[in-house]
Amino acid sequence: MPQVPAADVNQNGVFRRTTNNITEGGTTDNYQVNYHGQTIAHMDTWCHFFENGQMYNGVPVKGNLAAETGCAKGSVMNWKDGVFTRAVLYDIAQLKGVDWVEPGTPIRRADLEAWEQKAGVKAGPGDVVLLYVGRWKRRAAVGPWTGEVAGYYADTLPWMHERMPAFIGHDVNIDWNPRPGWEGMRNPIHVAVLNWMGINIVECLDLEQAVATARKLNRYEFLISFAPLPVEGGTGSPLNPLAIF
Template identity: 30%
Template sequence: MSLPAEFHEIAERVNNWGRWGADDETGTLNLITDAVVREAAATVRSGLRVPLALPLGPDGVQSGLVPGRINPVHTMVQINQELFGPGTVATSDDMAVLSLQTATHWDALSHVSHSGRLYNGRPADTITPHEGARFGGIDKVAHVVSRGVLLDVARAHNTDRLPGGHAVTPEDLEAAEELAGVRVRAGDIVLVRTGQMRVLLAGDRNAYAHPSPGLSVRTPEWFRARDVAAVANDTLTFEIFPPEIDDLWLGVHALDLVEMGMLQGQNWNLEELSTVCAQERRYAFLLSATPEPFTGATGAPVAPVAVL
């Protein structure tokens, strides 16, 4: 089954292949220049820090909807072991087994392919069983620090949570932008709040997964026009699920990651940030969100922090 014509039309309009050279593996992160970071640092006023990551534990977001993804399994491998003899300093160590996209994470540009291609036209078969992603892996993302902008779409709709069938449109993003009193600009990292995280925090991970509000297939053009560096939201699927266009599953993923080369993140807890931004009446901040650099991985956990 081929992708619908509408997808290919949008893909042509947002495509960034070759924009930063034929060998580029980081895509729109190139938009985060030194000047952008200096301006981002200037947004800090109070120094208030808001964590945006979910805990990594057995009661996480994974419900079996995505095959192969498990919640973290944590095991102790040393407990107060006196390595150098009785009476010496003792150490405790542990290990974990987890899917790299298990909770709050970034998708690498290699996470999705379509028509046999990854970002920048690289062949999808550059992902191998033993080496993982030889192109566009999460280890190529050396640093993600920029101005973050919260687009609180749920609050702009005067609700705590958008309904499961709500596809977030460019018009929604602009309404949230107006609420925020800020204009998204080149190099920004945009955080889109739908309120869906409230379902997970209430203990229902199945309802959190499906049905879910999320980004519409129309939003990549908006992000491309604004030269956004990366986008994250508070859902499992990132885009609306089930999809708004029949037979176009993960279309937003393909447009963002493959065509634009834009990092995208899921399962970000934006609830506290929503409250703080509303109280302080400002929605732009310094955001630190560098993923763990797993070699050849197609995604990785991240513990983002917004600094106001």
């Protein structure tokens, strides 16, 4: 499931590579990645979002987070040894009989449960839930994505709490958008998942190859492995997850 470096929103500065001095003996290069956002496959961890001055488990932001040192608690270092667990794919595009789910469509609890009935899978504790709406397939067909998201709706939150996966995943940002009636809230699904439940997030994943294999095999659960960059104090990390069938 490789990341796709082509930007859709806020292109400038998403990824920059500079090749240094080229000599007869070789060269080096520098990478600069602004991975949080809507384009780069990445992980969000507990110190990425706050509510009322607190992180998950009531950890106060004040005294725990500084510009110079990042997060003292709740950083990506909690995952530095990597993730090796079961992934459960929720192919909502197939469920709805479309190539992709149109941006702005809320994905509801009923959709997740209908897919479980159809595919015979069910996410549980420790799993990685992967929601597929065909974001990258749509991009290849009709052009850059503009900001609206077919993402998890608010009524999926009790479902997440009941299942308690280790990660909630998506091929876009996990929050549905636009959110009529919720305009004053910044990414409410992020806040609920990270701050209320302690579930981490993997998003903007390119799931196309995994989906094609899952459909061919008619198997929607498989091994997933990924490891973040072990950045002290980091709020997340770019990722390149591997799906093993």
